[in-house]
Every structure is written in structure tokens, then in C-alpha cells.
Amino acid sequence: MYTEKVMDHFSNPRNVGEIENASGVGEVGNASCGDIMRISLQVDDGIIQDVKFKTFGCGAAIATSSMVTELAIGKTIDEALILTNQAVAEALDGLPAAKMHCSNLAADALHEAIKDYKERNVAA
């Protein structure tokens, strides 16, 4: 059902956790759908230095969360904003068709975190 890369990211997820005093935090999903993803960022000079995730969800949800952290680290916030859920799925060599919609929200969570970062900086 899942590709080797999905199983690799599921069984050895990268960057699990929550950054203390993060530059931005984003969360998407809800309990009724069975997927909640939370991303926290450390941004310096417009570059994403660190990303951590926490996810409640199925194998695909955890693997996409892990993958998005790898894809985002080192990118500028503008580069990270054009990262799509589709690109995350492709980086995992694809997801089962049934999982494309329900569990493929990791880029959305990243974008929410960037939005939070931008709002905080406007406020400051």
C-alpha cells in the first residue's frame, strides 16, 4: 500500500517535536477527520533554519509531515510557500490514491506556520 519512502519516513520520522520560542506555529486538520498536523518553525533572515512537527494521524499523515520538514529546512519563506501537498507526496514516491486528500496536509500546515510567522512580524 505505501512506498518504501513513506514507510521509511513513517518508521523513522525526521524532526519530530516542537520548537521552543518558535518563529511561527501552524496547525491544520481536526479530530473528526482523524488527522491533525502541527508545524513549528525557526526563521532567521527569512530562511527556515529548523522545522519540527507533531502529527496525530495515519501512516501517510506522519510520513508527509516528516517529509515536509526535510523539504522546508534551508528554504526561504517564499520558496517554502510554493511547496505543495502534491510535491510532498511526490517526494515520497507517491501516496495511495485514497490518501491524497485526507492525509496530505503537511504543506498546508507549513504554510499556516509561515502565515503565523509573518503575522507576528507585522505585529512586531
Add this chain to the structure above:
Amino acid sequence: MDKIYMDNNATTAVKPEVLEAMLPYFCEQFGNPSSVHWAGRMVGGAIDGAREKVAKLLNCSPAEVIFLSCGSEGDNYAIKGTAEALKDKGNHIITTSVEHPAVLETCDALEKDGFDVTYLKVDSNGMLNLAELEAAITDKTILISVMWANNETGNIYPIEEIGQIAKKHKVRFHTDAVQAVGKIPVDVRKANVDMAVISGHKIGAPKGIGAMYLRRGSRISRFMHGGHQERNRRAGTHNVPGIVGLGVACEVAGANMDRDYTFVRNLRDKLENGILSSIPDVKLNGHPDADLRLPNTLNVSFNFIEGESLLLFFDMKGIAASSGSACTSGSLEPSHVMGAMGVDVVLAHSSTRFSLGSGNSIEEVEFILHELPAMVQRLREMSPLYHRSEPTPLSCDECRMVHKTCA
């Protein structure tokens, strides 16, 4: 530890003695029992023998046993066949909110055809209020359908008492006995049941064979049209090897029931007590009194984690179990049974079912108890719901899914 199979409520391995009994009916005794010639005559006895074995396990007459393809077919036939045959008497059906989809979806289809269906609620333990059931009966009620035991929680329903209520009000009573048969005594006479459905692959026979007990004299409309098999009640060439297998599986289940009950119950209780005592934030789903559940079934929710991810961790260790999470139920929602019991939505997504069989061992239970706490803790550490101070986002107001179809 090699492979551990604890998903026997989903399906079971074919028992060796069942397979052995079936083998001659593929190449040697291949005839169609409806044929008059030697090849047909060769297999007629096998069908009769199997029918007697099924009847013995259910305590009915062999003439009251109808062979069909599976449990779902039996439930469809029983409910639709009754609705059609008795529609001049009324259009009301009573069932429960925790039935198998074969019953719920069938009732749903009948509602579209103008039947009224009452779906009885269950309490937080998953049990029915029989006073409510009796109060739901009207002069239009033609059928009560209540499962003998629930596939997800293992809850056993008071079928004898419901049979008394049905008898008192002269309403036909159907029970989906797919999960109960072979695990606990299923005596259709004693319980005053009119129709009971069983499935072969849950009791060590192959997939693709089932049977229905239909009380003598019960009017029912044909469901499968065609030939005159099964006294004109179910068309289609007999699945001779499957029927032979079902017969032997029923015979073996009857002979071993007491022994298997004690053995499997002991393993299940050990697993249940071990999990509840070693892992915090675990909820038992189903009746807390283990006597009111099937001896083999344990359904627990590991709070803060999603069921499919836990099943994948299990799978890496060779453990096969199942979950009521949306992503494993094949629908938009987590298990309707958990929903009917009022289980919190996170816990419903976390529900995990172990359904044991006589092939399991104490070593397997010990292995699971040894591995499980670390798996659960690892997923909890990954979960944004664990040690959370803010409220959990529960509702789906801004669902990002165009169509959420988890396979």
C-alpha cells in the same frame, strides 16, 4: 516472534480438517448435485451431510438450513426477503445502530423504498435497552433484526430475551450470528429466533460460503432468482466444496467450543488486563463485564494516537490486528459502532481490535504486552494531542478534503 494473527473477527485460516474434507470435491467428486447422473449423485450426500452438521450446531432442522455465499448475502436475503413478503402486514423494521453494514445498508435501502426503520441506540457500554426495543414495536412492525454479537466490541446481545419479546408481539426476529457462531452457543430454538445468518470464513471454513437458518413455515421472498436449489429458496449451483467445508467447520466448532472458549478467553483476559494495567490513558470499548463479550474480542482505544499508525507499527513486528479509525474503516467517519456508543472522536480513531483464535498462544500475548507500551509511547510523543493544553480541534468546519475516501 514470527507472525501473530489477532484479526479472527475479520477472517480465519481454513482449519486443516476442513480443507482435507473439501479436497475430494474439486477434482474427483466434481458433479453438480442437481444432475441425475452418477457425477451428480456422488455429491448429493455431501450436501445433506453438511446441512445436518450446520443444523446441529444451530439446533434446528436440516430442512431449515439454506446455503448461500456469505454473511452479507444472508442478511440481505433475510431482511429484504421478509420486507417484500410481509409488506402487506406492515412497513416497520426495528434494528440497532451497531449492526454490521450488511444490515444497516440493507435497512437504509429499504427506507428509500418506503419502509420505516427504527435504529435502537446503545449505551456507553454498547448495550441495548430492551424496554426501548419493546416500546418501538407498533402494529406495522414486521421485523426485528439484532446481531447476536458485535464484531467490533464483541458485545453479546440478550438474544433469548429479545426472542421472547418478538414472540409476545408476533414479530419476526432475525439475527446476524456471524460473529457469535462457533464462539458461544447459538441455539436458535431456545432463543426463539426466526432467521439466523452465519458465515464460513469466520469459523475456519473458506470465504464464499455462508448459511441461513429460516424457521419452517416463514414466508420469505426469493432473493436470488434462477434454479430450484435449496428448495427453491436460493438459486445458484451449490458450492459443494464450500458447503462441505462449512459443515465440517460447524462440527469442529461444536465439538471444541467449551475448550476453545476457556483457552481463548484466558488469553484475551491476560491481554486485556496486561494492556489496561501497563499503559495509561487506555479505554476499553465494549461491556466491562467480560462475560457479556465474546471470549476472543478485545477493543481498546489508546488515547492521543490514530489507529492506522499503530496498526503499521504492529505490522512491522508481525502483529495483525484491526482498527476503527476512518482510514481503516473505508469511509469518511471512524467506526459507527464507536459513534453509537458515544465514544469521543479521538478515541474512536484510536480504537484497536484484537480478535484472538484458538491458534494463538500465551507467548504471543506476552510478546504483544512486551512490545506495545513502547509503540504507543512513541506515537504519543509524535502526537500534538498528547500533553496538550489548548482544546483539541474537533469539528470539520473547514474540511480541506474535496472527498475524503480513505481505503
